[in-house]
Amino acid sequence: MPVQRLVPTQEAADLLALTREIAQQELAPRAAAAEADEQFPREVFRTLGRAGLLGLPYGEEFGGGGQPYEVYLQVLEEIASVWASVGVGVSVHGLSCFGLATRGTDEQKQRLLPDMLGGELLGAYCLSEPHAGSDPAAMRTTAVRDGDSYVLTGEKAWTTHGGQADFYKVMARTSDHRSRGISCFLVPADSAGLSADPAERKMGLTGSTTALMRFEGVRVDADRRLGEEGEGLPIALAGLDAGRLGIAAVAVGLAQGALDDALAYAKERETFGVPIIEHQGLAFVLADMSAAVETARAMTLHAARLKDAGLPYSRQASIAKLVATDNAMKVTTDAVQVLGGFGYTRDFPVERYMREAKVMQIFEGTNQIQRLVISRALAKGGAVTTSVAPAEFALA
Ligand SMILES: Cc1cc2nc3c(=O)[nH]c(=O)nc-3n(C[C@H](O)[C@H](O)[C@H](O)COP(=O)(O)OP(=O)(O)OC[C@H]3O[C@@H](n4cnc5c(N)ncnc54)[C@H](O)[C@@H]3O)c2cc1C
Numbered sequence: 370m371p372v373q374r375l376v377p378t379q380e381a382a383d384l385l386a387l388t389r390e391i392a393q394q395e396l397a398p399r400a401a402a403a404e405a406d407e408q409f410p411r412e413v414f415r416t417l418g419r420a421g422l423l424g425l426p427y428g429e430e431f432g433g434g435g436q437p438y439e440v441y442l443q444v445l446e447e448i449a450s451v452w453a454s455v456g457v458g459v460s461v462h463g464l465s466c467f468g469l470a471t472r473g474t475d476e477q478k479q480r481l482l483p484d485m486l487g488g489e490l491l492g493a494y495c496l497s498e499p500h501a502g503s504d505p506a507a508m509r510t511t512a513v514r515d516g517d518s519y520v521l522t523g524e525k526a527w528t529t530h531g532g533q534a535d536f537y538k539v540m541a542r543t544s545d546h547r548s549r550g551i552s553c554f555l556v557p558a559d560s561a562g563l564s565a566d567p568a569e570r571k572m573g574l575t576g577s578t579t580a581l582m583r584f585e586g587v588r589v590d591a592d593r594r595l596g597e598e599g600e601g602l603p604i605a606l607a608g609l610d611a612g613r614l615g616i617a618a619v620a621v622g623l624a625q626g627a628l629d630d631a632l633a634y635a636k637e638r639e640t641f642g643v644p645i646i647e648h649q650g651l652a653f654v655l656a657d658m659s660a661a662v663e664t665a666r667a668m669t670l671h672a673a674r675l676k677d678a679g680l681p682y683s684r685q686a687s688i689a690k691l692v693a694t695d696n697a698m699k700v701t702t703d704a705v706q707v708l709g710g711f712g713y714t715r716d717f718p719v720e721r722y723m724r725e726a727k728v729m730q731i732f733e734g735t736n737q738i739q740r741l742v743i744s745r746a747l748a749k750g751g752a753v754t755t756s757v758a759p760a761e762f763a764l765a
Contacts, residue, residue, distance in 0.1 A: 370632070372625060372666075374443055381440040384425075388447045391420055400452040400576070404721060407568075407575040409533050411491070413455055414462070417448075418488010423462055426611075427470050432483035438611070439673040442618040446666070449622030450629075453725045454576035456622055458491075460615030461529045465492025465538045467608040468553050472596040481555065485536070493534035494612075495525035495582055496605050502526070503738050505540070506548045506602060510584060512541035519543075519554065519594065521587040527732070531580030532565030534558055539584070540601045551601035555593045562587040573724030609733060611676070613686045616733045617669040617693035620726065624662045624697040627704035627722045631655060634708050634717075645707075654707060658700045665693035684746040691739040694729040701726040 376382050395416055403410050417423050425441040427433025434441075441463075449456025466485050469477060484490045501507040510523025521541050528537070537556045544550035556563065566581040596604055632655060635646035645651045672685035701723040705712035712719050730736045 370629070372446075376440055376443065377437060378440075381436065381443075384422075384434075384436070384440065385443060385447060387420060388422060388444045391416065391422070392447055392451045396448065396455060397451040400454075401718060401721075403576040404454065405575075405715075409530075409578045410455065410576060411533060413452075414458060414491050415488060417455075417459065422448075423459060423488040424466065424486025426463065427466060427482070427486050431470070431478050432486040433470075437673075437677040438614065439670050439677055442614060442669060442673050445615055445618040446622035446625070449619040450626040452576070453619060453623045453626075453722070454574050456619040457529065457574060457577050457616070460612060460619055461494055462492045463615060464608050464612040465494045465534075465536070467611060468538055468595040468604045469555060471607065472553070472600070472604055477592065477595070490535035491530060491533065493528050493530035493537045493582075494608075495528050495537050495539040497526045497528075498524060499526045499581070503735060505605065506551070508540065508542060508551065510539070510541045512543050512552055512554060512589070514543070514591070515588075517591050518588045519591060521554065521556065521584040521589060523584050525582045525584070527569070527579055528565075528582045529577055529579055529732075531578060531582050532568070533578050537563070537582065538595075540605050541584075543598045543601075546599070548602050549599045551605075552598050553595040553601040553604045554589050555595060556584075556587060556589050560587045560589065572727060573721060574728050610683045610686045613690040613733050613739075614669060614672055614676070616729055617665065617672075617686070617689040620690075620693040620697035620729045621662060621665045621669055623722055623725055623729070624658075624665065624693075624700040627697075627701045627719055628655070628658045628662055630717070630719055630722075631658065631704040631707035634711075638709075651707065654703050658703050661696040661700050665689070665696045668692045684743055687734070687739040687742040687746075690733065691736050691743070694726070694736060697726040697729055698723075 421434055424432055425434035425436045425444060426438050429435040445456055445459055448459060469482055485492060496505050498508050512519040512521045535558050539554045539556050540551050542550055543552040562585040564583045569579045636644050638645050668689040672682050672689045675682035675685055704719040705723055708717055708719055711717050
């Protein structure tokens, strides 16, 4: 059943129609084979870039799409509903551009951003280290100033697009101060001393390459530092608020895909002489799945609309990430149940959806860390905000 969407403009409705067309024609036919073969689909990102879908939330003056975040997230959801690895990749690429777009100088933006947003260059984001995931301020990678450049030394773990990307947004230590001693750099992939370990062997999301990146005396021009020295952690955390909404949208898309497959199967498969959807016990499973998907979508779009209105949205982004990814885990697990024994085989995609959902509860801050963000905001006391809704909505 197509998702009914409220989007702010006809342009956004057209964009969603284009996304669905590309998703059905270019992405869906390749997804299962690429995931089974653990192949990173680099050319798919070029296709998305040329269609203008890789820089949607960024300004048009630097090659972005100039779209509200709520529109970008719905595009992301459509992509993820047919191929989660590509949805994650689009979100990570967006995150890798965030520091430059929000904290870069005009000169840096003019020089670097158009190729990044246009999809010619694919980005990656290096925050985590082997011993520093939930606690990024424990990072050890260093960036030592040497004349007009910095020299980076250390390891960055779990890098999505590691070894595939054209540039890496890297957080590295420029002083010993735990939180204010971290700075942010854009490192070209062909820098001497930069290398990727063999890709991690993961439970799922196997079409998305994840690798540890090694920085062995990597020299980076000082004009590739984003923001001031010591501003790296705030840049990273601000990016994560937006990035969490990306993962929430991917989780909604994944869950929607699982619901669609389960529903189609439940209408076809018969037991006791009727389609299984006519058994109330099974129909209620599908009803709960539908409620879980819609709830997650509503939370995600609410947070995005706060962001679009320039209001604080960090707590709502964490709530959206928590709800959307926990719901995706439940919905994809239930999809396996709806398909019975076939659900447990690799002949149907639902077991893959279940494996893909699991990682969404882990990256961009585990769901325990989301609860930490939410509870800390509650303890501080957050304002309840109201704002005026946009005047016009279009159906997409
Ligand atoms: C497929 C994949 C792709 C990834 N891509 C990227 C990427 O592109 N860039 C990047 O920088 N990182 C990436 N990551 C890393 C990811 O963000 C981290 O794995 C995640 O933040 C958790 O860190 P950790 O694995 O070190 O777990 P830990 O921090 O060691 O946590 C272990 C467990 O302890 C819990 N825990 C930790 N601290 C607390 C606390 N204070 N309260 C309660 N519970 C707590 C956690 O929730 C978790 O359950 C990726 C990870 C995966 C698996």
